[in-house]
């Protein structure tokens with residue numbers, strides 16, 4: 001099996017509004033009544049969304065790079081590349097989280113070459129937190145969503161090249 005991150009199309013973007021995660025991950029379910037607005041948002045080039053495909057064909061998830069990955073109330077004053085992502089519900093919880101996240105990180109590195117990568121995750125989402133800790137991210141902040149009061153965690157990982165430069169300086 002191999003994963004690729006590529007430009008996606010409207011059919012892919014529309015599919016996401018129909019995804020239904022089981023509780024507690026239903027927090028990530030979108031309102032199907034807002035499919036047009038959601039699709040428009042996903043396809044806006046300013047939001048930097050891409051599709052995640054298995055064997056180059058099968059659409060299995062999405063990722064975003066930039067402001068989309070920020071949550072209201074968080075402190076994003078330090079420059080970093082914010083990453084958001086979601087895998088379709090029937091593929092989650094099968095122990096492949098690191099595989100998906102590693103593919104997204106490789107793509108982010110090659111495409112944006114950021115000194116720091118950052119992700120913001122709901123504190124209840126221990127499944128996602130396990131995966132991001134597992135690929136070398138660490139917590140830098142905790143806060144509550146500005147409007148929902150839901151606790152969130154901000155994690156970062158410094159670019160290895162920067163760390164190595166630092167170590168040899």
Ligand SMILES: CC(C)(COP(=O)(O)OP(=O)(O)OC[C@H]1O[C@@H](n2cnc3c(N)ncnc32)[C@H](O)[C@@H]1OP(=O)(O)O)[C@@H](O)C(=O)NCCC(=O)NCCS
Pocket residue numbers: 025028084085086087088091092093094095096097098100101120121122125126127128130131134
């Ligand atoms: C976040 C996401 C990529 C993780 O991928 P996944 O394939 O579902 O994750 P896994 O099945 O590999 O589970 C990851 C780890 O969490 C553990 N885990 C699962 N449920 C858990 C729970 N309720 N509490 C604690 N740990 C849990 C698993 O055992 C696994 O641990 P391991 O790596 O030591 O084996 C995927 O679930 C997803 O896209 N979810 C929807 C969107 C989302 O959650 N976004 C958050 C920001 S990325």
